[in-house]
Amino acid sequence: MTLQDRIRSGKFVVLGEFEPPKGADFSAYLKNANLSRGRVHAVVVPEMANAVLKASSLGGCAYLQREGMEPVFQLCCRDRNRLALQADILSAAALGIRNVMAVPGEDVRFGDHPQARAVNDLDLMGLLETLQKLQTGKDLAGIELRGVPRFCVGSTLDTGASGGLLNIELEHLKRKIDLGVEFVVTNPIFDLRRFEQFVRRLDAKQTAVFPTVLLLKSAGMARYIDRNIKGISIPSEMIRDIQKAPDKPQECIRIAANIVARLKDMGMPGVLISTVGWEDKLSQILDQANI
Amino acid sequence: MIVAKQKPIEEIIETLKGYNKILILGCNECVTVCEAGGKKEVAVLASALRMYFMNQGQEVKIEEATLERQCDHEYLEEIRKTVDQYDAVLSLACGVGVQFLAEKYMHTPILPGVDTCFMGVTEERGVWSERCQGCGQCILAWTAGICPVSRCAKRLLNGPCGGSSKGKCEINKEVPCAWQIIIDRLNELGRMEDYERLIPIKDWSTERAGGPRKVVREDVRS
Numbered sequence: 001m002t003l004q005d006r007i008r009s010g011k012f013v014v015l016g017e018f019e020p021p022k023g024a025d026f027s028a029y030l031k032n033a034n035l036s037r038g039r040v041h042a043v044v045v046p047e048m049a050n051a052v053l054k055a056s057s058l059g060g061c062a063y064l065q066r067e068g069m070e071p072v073f074q075l076c077c078r079d080r081n082r083l084a085l086q087a088d089i090l091s092a093a094a095l096g097i098r099n100v101m102a103v104p105g106e107d108v109r110f111g112d113h114p115q116a117r118a119v120n121d122l123d124l125m126g127l128l129e130t131l132q133k134l135q136t137g138k139d140l141a142g143i144e145l146r147g148v149p150r151f152c153v154g155s156t157l158d159t160g161a162s163g164g165l166l167n168i169e170l171e172h173l174k175r176k177i178d179l180g181v182e183f184v185v186t187n188p189i190f191d192l193r194r195f196e197q198f199v200r201r202l203d204a205k206q207t208a209v210f211p212t213v214l215l216l217k218s219a220g221m222a223r224y225i226d227r228n229i230k231g232i233s234i235p236s237e238m239i240r241d242i243q244k245a246p247d248k249p250q251e252c253i254r255i256a257a258n259i260v261a262r263l264k265d266m267g268m269p270g271v272l273i274s275t276v277g278w279e280d281k282l283s284q285i286l287d288q289a290n291i
Numbered sequence: 292m293i294v295a296k297q298k299p300i301e302e303i304i305e306t307l308k309g310y311n312k313i314l315i316l317g318c319n320e321c322v323t324v325c326e327a328g329g330k331k332e333v334a335v336l337a338s339a340l341r342m343y344f345m346n347q348g349q350e351v352k353i354e355e356a357t358l359e360r361q362c363d364h365e366y367l368e369e370i371r372k373t374v375d376q377y378d379a380v381l382s383l384a385c386g387v388g389v390q391f392l393a394e395k396y397m398h399t400p401i402l403p404g405v406d407t408c409f410m411g412v413t414e415e416r417g418v419w420s421e422r423c424q425g426c427g428q429c430i431l432a433w434t435a436g437i438c439p440v441s442r443c444a445k446r447l448l449n450g451p452c453g454g455s456s457k458g459k460c461e462i463n464k465e466v467p468c469a470w471q472i473i474i475d476r477l478n479e480l481g482r483m484e485d486y487e488r489l490i491p492i493k494d495w496s497t498e499r500a501g502g503p504r505k506v507v508r509e510d511v512r513s
């Protein structure tokens with residue numbers, strides 16, 4: 001069953017997330033992805049997250065596709081103009097990739113090539129419009145395509161926005177849905193009470209919202225995220241639990257599994273589990289969450 | 292106005308190497324306002340250079356002049372008779388002035404003394420900031436008079452990214468988020484319906500992407 005079929009049939013979706021390597025050796029990448037085989041329904045392949053140079057999302061997707069896994073191709077406007085974006089979208093379709101996800105992309109100044117010139121020819125809404133247009137069989141210039149690409153289109157949703165910006169984020173969600181978005185992935189969720197309040201403001205039927213569950217690795221990492229990453233708060237009990245636990249990795253897995261299970265109980269249509277470097281722990285999270 | 296800032300003196304000295312008679316040429320317009328290349332800056336730079344060359348035991352003659360503008364033939368003509376006396380001209384005008392000089396005076400090396408930065412405003416004395424990128428297709432009517440092309444780090448045309456925080460841009464806490472200003476103003480003006488309209492995919496061909504640009508008005512051409 002494809003990701004799109006699963007979303008449409010309302011079955012619980014588990015997305016993995018595997019970032020391609022910085023280098024031309026994909027062997028560890030494939031090994032990690034293989035560990036999740038059969039446990040995740042699709043794998044999101046980030047496009048140079050945090051503007052740090054890595055092999056491209058399209059490259060990672062092509063590898064996973066060849067291995068018989070279902071990838072989600074990420075696209076952002078930072079590094080490509082409308083020609084390059086459309087070219088990659090067509091190539092992805094030709095490679096059999098069925099899912100794309102339009103993301104804002106962090107600014108180059110945050111990454112490891114801060115001297116780069118950002119492109120931003122299209123903005124996020126423009127990119128979604130482009131995806132919609134290509135799926136009608138024409139490119140942005142209105143010229144007929146040979147072979148029409150078809151995708152299940154996703155994007156992101158920032159649940160951490162506060163005050164007026166939250167209204168704006170919800171307004172943007174509406175626009176995204178109008179532009180054909182079938183699913184959105186949120187920022188990492190730890191504070192379920194706060195997330196529940198957010199979900200109450202959503203019209204759940206409109207689109208599938210997949211919260212991200214980030215596997216913490218230490219109390220230090222949790223504290224860092226809580227203090228420094230905008231819009232993400234981690235309950236202090238959670239940080240304390242990791243600190244006190246005799247087996248810290250096990251405690252981190254337990255926390256992630258618990259969040260996954262509770263999100264499922266809340267009626268969320270799925271989750272994205274981000275294990276960054278601890279890919280071997282993914283199945284344990286799912287086991288403990290009874291998925 | 293065009294905002295520029297003076298180049299570090301070491302860089303200027305490097306480009307002046309080998310020239311013995313130099314004219315430092317200021318401009319009375321934008322670079323005077325942003326205190327980078329007006330009469331005053333010409334005088335200060337000239338004395339610094341004289342001092343430097345004297346300390347080095349080099350005999351280099353530095354002269355000063357400031358034109359009304361360096362982007363008009365009329366004013367550039369004022370140095371036609373004297374320009375050949377110099378081994379080089381160090382222009383403190385923006386890149387426009389430097390080039391117009393270079394195009395006009397084929398036999399004299401023309402060097403830049405400032406880095407031209409952007410089109411902007413004087414927020415307060417000593418603080419200048421960008422307002423326009425000359426994209427050739429103004430959308431300010433729909434964005435409450437605030438430009439997301441020049442003031443949003445990602446040039447977003449349809450609302451803020453997720454990075455906007457407490458009115459500041461995610462790339463730099465000193466920089467206001469353009470979209471926060473736009474939304475605040477639209478609210479203030481009671482025109483939030485402008486926000487709801489999706490700005491179409493921008494045609495950048497009128498921007499620099501379309502190559503060097505030119506405006507021709509037949510009706511005023513002589």
Ligand code: SF4
Binds near residue numbers: 444445450454461
């Ligand atoms: S924070 Fe505001 S100004 Fe900065 S990139 Fe995002 S929308 Fe643009």
